[in-house]
Structure formats: structure tokens, C-alpha cells
Amino acid sequence: MGDRPVRLAIAGAGHMGARHAAAIRTCESAELVAVWSRTRAHAARLAGEHGARVAESLSALVESFDIDAVIVCTPPAHHAEPALAAFRAGKHVIVEKPLARSISHGERMIEAADAAGLFLMTAHVARHLPLLRTLHDQVLSGAIGEIAMIHMSRETATALSGWRIDPAEGGGVVLDLGIHEFDWLLWTAGPVERVYCRAASRVRDAAAAYALTTLRFRSGAIAEVESSATKGEGFRISGELAGDAGLITYDSDRDVALSTDLEPLGRAEYGGLPTSFTRASPFLEQMEHWMRCLRGQERPLVKPSEALDALRVALAALESARSGQVLPP
Amino acid sequence: MHARSYLNAVCARDDLDEILLLEETNRDLAHQIAAQTGVSVASGPAEFLERVDAVIITSDNVHHAPLALAAARAGVHALVEKPLATRIPDAVAMVEAYRQASLVLAISFPCPFSPAFQALAARARAGELGDVLALRCTNRGTMPGGFFIERERSGGGAVIDHAVHVADLLRRITGRDPQRVYAEIGHGLYHQDWDDSGLLTIEMSGGTFSTLDCSWSRPGSFPTWGDVTIKLIGSEASATADLFGQRLEYYPAEPARPKWIGWGSDLDALLIDDFLEAIRAGRQPVSSGEDGLWALRVALAAYASAQAGAPVDVLPGPAVDREGL
Numbered sequence: 336m337g338d339r340p341v342r343l344a345i346a347g348a349g350h351m352g353a354r355h356a357a358a359i360r361t362c363e364s365a366e367l368v369a370v371w372s373r374t375r376a377h378a379a380r381l382a383g384e385h386g387a388r389v390a391e392s393l394s395a396l397v398e399s400f401d402i403d404a405v406i407v408c409t410p411p412a413h414h415a416e417p418a419l420a421a422f423r424a425g426k427h428v429i430v431e432k433p434l435a436r437s438i439s440h441g442e443r444m445i446e447a448a449d450a451a452g453l454f455l456m457t458a459h460v461a462r463h464l465p466l467l468r469t470l471h472d473q474v475l476s477g478a479i480g481e482i483a484m485i486h487m488s489r490e491t492a493t494a495l496s497g498w499r500i501d502p503a504e505g506g507g508v509v510l511d512l513g514i515h516e517f518d519w520l521l522w523t524a525g526p527v528e529r530v531y532c533r534a535a536s537r538v539r540d541a542a543a544a545y546a547l548t549t550l551r552f553r554s555g556a557i558a559e560v561e562s563s564a565t566k567g568e569g570f571r572i573s574g575e576l577a578g579d580a581g582l583i584t585y586d587s588d589r590d591v592a593l594s595t596d597l598e599p600l601g602r603a604e605y606g607g608l609p610t611s612f613t614r615a616s617p618f619l620e621q622m623e624h625w626m627r628c629l630r631g632q633e634r635p636l637v638k639p640s641e642a643l644d645a646l647r648v649a650l651a652a653l654e655s656a657r658s659g660q661v662l663p664p
Numbered sequence: 665m666h667a668r669s670y671l672n673a674v675c676a677r678d679d680l681d682e683i684l685l686l687e688e689t690n691r692d693l694a695h696q697i698a699a700q701t702g703v704s705v706a707s708g709p710a711e712f713l714e715r716v717d718a719v720i721i722t723s724d725n726v727h728h729a730p731l732a733l734a735a736a737r738a739g740v741h742a743l744v745e746k747p748l749a750t751r752i753p754d755a756v757a758m759v760e761a762y763r764q765a766s767l768v769l770a771i772s773f774p775c776p777f778s779p780a781f782q783a784l785a786a787r788a789r790a791g792e793l794g795d796v797l798a799l800r801c802t803n804r805g806t807m808p809g810g811f812f813i814e815r816e817r818s819g820g821g822a823v824i825d826h827a828v829h830v831a832d833l834l835r836r837i838t839g840r841d842p843q844r845v846y847a848e849i850g851h852g853l854y855h856q857d858w859d860d861s862g863l864l865t866i867e868m869s870g871g872t873f874s875t876l877d878c879s880w881s882r883p884g885s886f887p888t889w890g891d892v893t894i895k896l897i898g899s900e901a902s903a904t905a906d907l908f909g910q911r912l913e914y915y916p917a918e919p920a921r922p923k924w925i926g927w928g929s930d931l932d933a934l935l936i937d938d939f940l941e942a943i944r945a946g947r948q949p950v951s952s953g954e955d956g957l958w959a960l961r962v963a964l965a966a967y968a969s970a971q972a973g974a975p976v977d978v979l980p981g982p983a984v985d986r987e988g989l
Contacts, residue, residue, distance in 0.1 A: 481852060482852070483850055483852030483853045483860070483861050483879075483881070484852070484853070484861045484863065484877065484879050484881050486877065529973075531846055531848075531865060531975075533865055533867070533873040533875075535797035535873075535897070537797070537899050545798055545897050547798065547800060547865065547873070547875045549846070549848055549863055549865060549875070551848050554852075555850055555851075555852050556850070556852060557848045557850050557852075557861055557863045559863050559875050559877065561800055561875075563897070565897055565902055566902070567901065567902065575881075577853060577879065577881035577883075578852070578853070579852060579853055579854070579855065581883055582881060582882065582883050582886070659975065661846065661973060661974055661975070
């Protein structure tokens, strides 16, 4: 890929497809070439906004356009198909979190990437959020010593809808929100031994809108993760890590760098993160990182096996919430 | 630890004939306190129980039961520090002894007197938040030292120290009894044989669940002793009560450390008020021995769960829904 921008396609023109398209626009090393969606009108709108072309089919997307990589933003149960098609066509794959909706899909994607010698990178964007990256660095540098007790919370006011609340497709807040914390915790606190989860829906028969997940780490540390789509207004991440050498707390509500009377505190679109007022948004930082990886300048921050491990924790939590059992990931 | 606070509260009252101190292991301390406060010092348990109408028991945990049972036999009402006892049979015996003697047995749970908590519970019970789906609670603290970390005197570590307050509050908010507990208990903060960290998931009869962090996770440098927070997720709306968050943040000149100065209501004074009123009126106190027994069941179930690596039932048989408190 040398000096020219990396040429990208997007599969799935929903909320996250639009987010990544916006990041590509502000990323000098990336260029959006084509968009596909199972709803052609969505692809046409997104492509139109970004000066890209519409692919009439998934195979057209990966075979007919001159692209280097595909960013897969379809619902998780439909990550594997575009990813495998891309690998067959010799294209690298970037996939939205979670890696897949099932371990078997995830494993197939990883095997295909390995066999083809191509990148499979997962968009665990929370690792690029300045607050959480700094927290990770502080912990790894020994600020709190050995971790003992962790709380992490992610709350949004935007009710889950559509495929996100279909238990078979989505997985509610555990899979959609909790996965950020599970990945960050594996990255920061190491492997998880067991998982226990209790969850509740506000709407009958819908996937959970509120979940409390308990994790026990191999190290002995304990974590409690709150995943909530029941917040009254706005968006918030908060929590703390207590170790044998200190305690660190964080709260995005406390960190509002700019507030006005014109809009509610912490407002952000669903699935997004509050405006950090830092040099680059986490989505742009993530995109720039991916482009450096594709150009061979850097190694991926999130390994495929790590994305699979985060999925294991999330699926164990979902099953624990259903069965009431304590489960290994 | 709490004894000082209670002593201050009773000394500030003008409706008591006499305040008597019984301290058997550190008589020098007892006399010092007497000199400072003007209270009298009893020569021993027999004289003590003969002279008083009511006792506040702030001994180490394993002695709560024998002292309370002795008091009941002497016709003395008792306010007992938490936990009520360290073993269920002891706690049951205490509740039964006071019931049979028609005496007041109260437990030192001051949190129900918190105006913020009362407002939260009222809204929840009135249905303003919808059905109570879940709660997320904390009662974190600094490691207290002393008998609290001598297991043969305390009956456990952070879990028996801190799980009881919120376990009791959950009963008041939901109007239900706890049914199942799953606990992850750790020693990762101080690496001693006593537990310093605990993360409980308590399921009430009716399905409401709550997590509870009862760890001693506040370092010595923390500006306050700890917290009690209750977040309630209802089917219509959510609410959070922070029972001890009302404060000034004070930053003194070095080398002194920053600290919080609380300006909230004095819950210990309200607890003692209610205890004395209950005695005068011949009624149950707001925080009763039976409340203490239920809370102890949750703490001990937590230890059992951690041992078993699985959720455990709080009672052998099904929990009974109560009408209300």
C-alpha cells in the first residue's frame, strides 16, 4: 500500500458503517471506495455522502472494486459471511465488535484469516478512548499495584432497538455494551476464570436492557460490570479499580471539558462515546491505527484471539443470565 | 469504633438519668472516657446490668450474643452493634430471648434513618419508578483494623462487616426477603487471611437482584471513611441515593491530607432516638433484632457461596414475602 491511501469498502450501512465512513473522511491515509448494505437505499445514501460507489452485492463489493480491506459493520450474526467472502477475494478484514455472534463463527473467521495470511482486526474502540487508554497505562505501570476489585459501568439513554434487542441476533446490553468492558478488562487485568450475570429487560421478551456481570480473574481480582440502556439522559462511563497499592476512579460525567446550556450533558449518539475534546476522536485514532497496521507500520492492538476471548466472556454472561449458573468463559 | 459516636449521642441528651460505661479489658480507657465525659464506670457486669434500663453493646462481634442474652435475663433492653452475632443460632437465640421477655432488641443499622434513603424507598414503594428490576449498591470502607481483622473476635472480614447494612436496606426497599446470594470474596487488597473484598449478587424473592460491593477498598489516603450508595433500576425510571455524600471537600495545608467533612443528618443520633422511643412506647424499633438476623443470614450465605463457588439459598426453605415494614 506504500504511500497511497488505503482503499476501503464498508459492508453494512447502519449506524456503525456511518461512523467509520466519517472517520475515513478525516483520515488522510484512508479512502472509501464502495459501500454495500442488504438495504440498497442505505448503501446509496452513505455512499452518496462520501463520494463512494454502491456495490450491488456482497460478492461485487469484495471482488469488483479495487480495495485493500473491508470494514464489516453488519449485525454480529452476519459478520462471518462478509468476512469470509473478503478473505476469499484476498482482502483484509476489519470487523465491528463483537467479533461474531458465536464462537464457531469467530473461529472460522480467524482460521480463514490465518490461512489467507490476511489481517482480521476487531473494532474494540474503547481501547482508543483517551480516558480508558490512560487508565490501562496507569494500571499496567503499577499505580494501584495488584488489582483486587474493579467496577466498570457503561450507561446509555438510547434504548436498544431492532436487531440489538432480538435475543438471537443481538444479545442486549451484555453483548452490545458490556463487550467494551470485557475486552478492556481482559486487556488490563488478564484472563477470566468465571462469569456470573443477572439481567433484566424493561420490555417483555426483549433482550436485556440492564445487566450486572461479575467476573473472577485468574489473578484473583474481582470485577463488577454494569451495562445499561436505561439511563434517563445522555451517556456515561464510570468506575474504579482498587489494588493493593491504591485506588483509581473515573467518571465521564466529571470530565466534561465543555458544557453549554444548549444541549444536555454528555449527549452522544447511540453506540458512541461522549465527546472527549481531545485531538482526535477515538474512531479516528482507531482508523489511523488500522491504516498503519495495513501498511505494515504497526501491529494490531487487538489480536483476533483477544476479540474471541471477549466474545467468550460475553456469551458466558448471556448464558449465566439465562441459567443462573456461574460459568467459565 | 462506633462506641464513641454513640457515647457522644447519649451524652448530648437531656432525658437520661444516668450513663454507665462497662469496659472490661481496658479499664484505663474507661476511666479516661469517664473523666472526659462525666459518665460513670461500672465495677463489673453484675453491677452494670442491675443499674441500667438499656444497654448499647459495642463489644467485639463474638461477644454480642453472650452480653445481650445476659442483658435480657436481667430485664435490660439492648441496642447491639452489627453484626447481630457471628452465627445464626446465636442471633436466633437473641431475637427469641428479647421477644419472650417483651424487651426491645435493636440493631445498629443507622442507614434506614437517612432522609435520602427514606425518600428513595418511599418513591420505590409508591411505584414512581415502576417495578424494581435491579439495584447496584456499595458499602465500601477503609480497613478498620483492631478486632475487625481478628477472625476469632469478628467472625469474618469485610463481608460480615459491611454486607449487613445494604442487605437490610434491600429488604426495606423491596418489601421482600433475600432468597439467594452469589459471592466473590477476595483477599487481594491486604493479602491476609481475612477477607478484604466482596462482591455479592443478592436475589430477593420476586426476582429483583442487586450487586453489593462491601470491600475495604478505600485506602488510608481516602478523604472519607467510605460510602453507602444505592442505585435502583425501575421499569419506568432509575434513581440513586448516596447516603453519606453530603460534604465539604477540605484541602488543608501540607502535611495534612484532604478530607471530606460531612454535613448530612446525624444518623447515629436518630438511631438512638428511635431505640429510646421504642422502649418508652413499647414498640419495635425501626432497626430490630430480626432485621439484624436477616442481614446476618445474607452475610453468612455470602461466605458459604464463595466456599461453594455457586449461588446459595439464604434460607433452607422458601422465603416468605412480608407485607411491609
